[in-house]
Amino acid sequence: MRRVAIVGVGISRYGYRSDSNLAELAWEAINEALNDAGAGVEDIDTYIVGNAGVWSSEPLPAVVIGEYAGLQPKNGIRVEAACATGLAATRTGYSLIASGEADVVLVVGVEKMNESTTPQVVELIGRAGNYFWEFENFGLTFPGYYAMYATAYMKRYGATEEDLCMVAVKNHHYASLNPKAHFQKRITVEECMSSRYVAWPIKLYDSSPITDGAAALILASEDVAGKFTDSPVWIKSWGYANGTSNLSRRSDFIGFESTVVASRMAYKRAGIDPDNPVKFFDVVTVHDAFTIAEIIGMGDLGLAKRGEEYKLVREEQTYIGGLIPVNVDGGLKGKGHPIGATGVGMIVDLVKQLQQRADKGRQAPISRGMALAHNVGGTGHYVFTAVLSVDKP
Amino acid sequence: MKTVILKLKRFLDGLFEDPLKLVDDVTDSSGLPVVPDQKTGDPIWVDVREIRMRYTIPIKGVHPYIDSLRKGRLAAAKCRSCGKIYFPPQRDCPRCRVSDMEVHYLSPEGELVTWTVINVKPLSFMHHKDYVVGIVRLRDGINVLAWIDIDDPAKLDVGMRMRLVVDKRPDENYITYWFKPA
Incomplete structure (x- = not known):
């Protein structure tokens, strides 16, 4: 297996992007990534498009983007794993290089969610789980699935709706320092608490928005990475796992088994102590589609003791300067959640963090040289974790 | 309109009627189905083709x-x-x-594990008032996800005893199942 470096990153502005179509949005990120790597389209061997689609009009996004970006006749395919599409696409690109199949791979995650109306998007995401047994008769929604975890977690451990809102406050804070983020303003716990319920006990301000956006990576083999940069960030290890499609088949509702399995796989492969992973990372992303997701995700990843995750949030230990900075790009909650782009966008920001070129006010101190990305699809249906490192593995 | 099938079709037709009428008028007068985006004013081409999906x-x-x-x-x-x-x-x-x-x-008796209230509904459930969805662990140890029929969701608690009902859902008129407090 060859080692794989990230030699260029790019990200579009996230938000309500009525000014751009799918290919234009993808190009915004691709162009920035190519510039960052000092590369041209001719350097790309093959490409992977992360796109969940359905709400947007183009059913063959990889072909449409390939033509638009001047990549044709090079081969590119779409990879889909619900909200974990971004890291799934990155893993596929990684595998092509690690296996020796390609030397330079472009990974672009893109989503145009606002081509459909909000009720239609709510319907389409609500169907993501087990359509026949859990949506057809019972009309669940994405916040609804997570709300069942929130109810069980809060009842069991005594976390409050204020605790959940504190995650939103933090992530809006960092989003306000990220010019590419969907939300550019800070919020207070009071504002969050007074927002309306979308799926009790989850409120609007606990929820990631419906976002358009794109993010891109140029991946290179260890043999050619030096052509593009002297300071690449390396993909040190991967972990992945799936959950049951039916939520009724889960044993409890206080965490995702899939995140536990995926993170332990990534830790083991990277030589990270699973009992104390916090000591290994300078900064992490935890998939915060909803505020409760960041809380249970921290426990699942072993970053906090199960049942005490919300106390770390309460003590502001997940801000920069705390025990472990979490989602300092604004997270899905503040930066936005353009499904297929989300995981790729996490990597983009973690690379910049590790290279100490994050935006002013949200650069985490880098001393250990490692970061963790955690990308969840659906409600723990897919989980991908990636360990990034400034040192060659 | 005997069941939810035609009822929902008419409801959705009605929901899209007015906004589509507007686009139809604009297309007729300007020659193009182009309208300003409601939030930004950016020009938006409104798809002239509709896709209707109903799986078998x-x-x-x-x-x-x-x-x-x-x-x-x-x-x-x-x-x-x-x-x-x-x-x-x-x-x-x-x-x-x-x-x-x-x-x-399956045993019709069990205990409530967790629940939520769906306040913002999917398109195909927008004709309903807020509904409660829960997961109940039946005596057999099997979890079942279904609606919970209760007047005030604040009365719900983890471990609350529930009883399964199998019947035609009122208004929708097809057979499904739900829980109510035992």
């Missing part, structure tokens, strides 16, 4: 279990070889690699 889902492999709803029972599949109970029911046991299942009627 094969249930031959689980028909006995679904048909048991007409007898007022919720049924799981039980592998005759290893005894494992599957709910939702499935035709094949991947553990035994055989497809020899029998109908196992």
Whole structure:
């Protein structure tokens, strides 16, 4: 297996992007990534498009983007794993290089969610789980699935709706320092608490928005990475796992088994102590589609003791300067959640963090040289974790 | 309009009628289906083609279990070889690699594990008032996800005893199942 470096990153502005179509949005990120790597389209061997689609009009996004970006006749395919599409696409690109199949791979995650109306998007995401047994008769929604975890977690451990809102406050804070983020303003716990319920006990301000956006990576083999940069960030290890499609088949509702399995796989492969992973990372992303997701995700990843995750949030230990900075790009909650782009966008920001070129006010101190990305699809249906490192593995 | 099928179709037709009328007028007068975006004013081409999707889902492999709803029972599949109970029911046991299942009627009694109230509804459920969805662990140890019929969701608590009802859902008029406090 060859080692794989990230030699260029790019990200579009996230938000309500009525000014751009799918290919234009993808190009915004691709162009920035190519510039960052000092590369041209001719350097790309093959490409992977992360796109969940359905709400947007183009059913063959990889072909449409390939033509638009001047990549044709090079081969590119779409990879889909619900909200974990971004890291799934990155893993596929990684595998092509690690296996020796390609030397330079472009990974672009893109989503145009606002081509459909909000009720239609709510319907389409609500169907993501087990359509026949859990949506057809019972009309669940994405916040609804997570709300069942929130109810069980809060009842069991005594976390409050204020605790959940504190995650939103933090992530809006960092989003306000990220010019590419969907939300550019800070919020207070009071504002969050007074927002309306979308799926009790989850409120609007606990929820990631419906976002358009794109993010891109140029991946290179260890043999050619030096052509593009002297300071690449390396993909040190991967972990992945799936959950049951039916939520009724889960044993409890206080965490995702899939995140536990995926993170332990990534830790083991990277030589990270699973009992104390916090000591290994300078900064992490935890998939915060909803505020409760960041809380249970921290426990699942072993970053906090199960049942005490919300106390770390309460003590502001997940801000920069705390025990472990979490989602300092604004997270899905503040930066936005353009499904297929989300995981790729996490990597983009973690690379910049590790290279100490994050935006002013949200650069985490880098001393250990490692970061963790955690990308969840659906409600723990897919989980991908990636360990990034400034040192060659 | 005997059941939810035509009722929902008419509801959705009505929902899109006014905004589409507007686009129709603009297209007629300007020659193009281009309207300003409601939030930004950016020019938006409104698709002139509509796609209607209604899936036809094969249930031959689980028909006995679904048909048991007409007898007022919720049924799981039980592998005759290893005894494992599957709910939702499935035709094949991947553990035994055989497809020899029998109908196992689930106990109608259980305890509430968790729940939510769906306040913002999907398009195809927008004709409903807020509804409660919960997961109940039945006596058999099987979890079932369904609506919970309760006047005030604040009365719900973890471990609350629940009873399964199999009947026609009011207004929708097809057989499904829900829980109510026992």
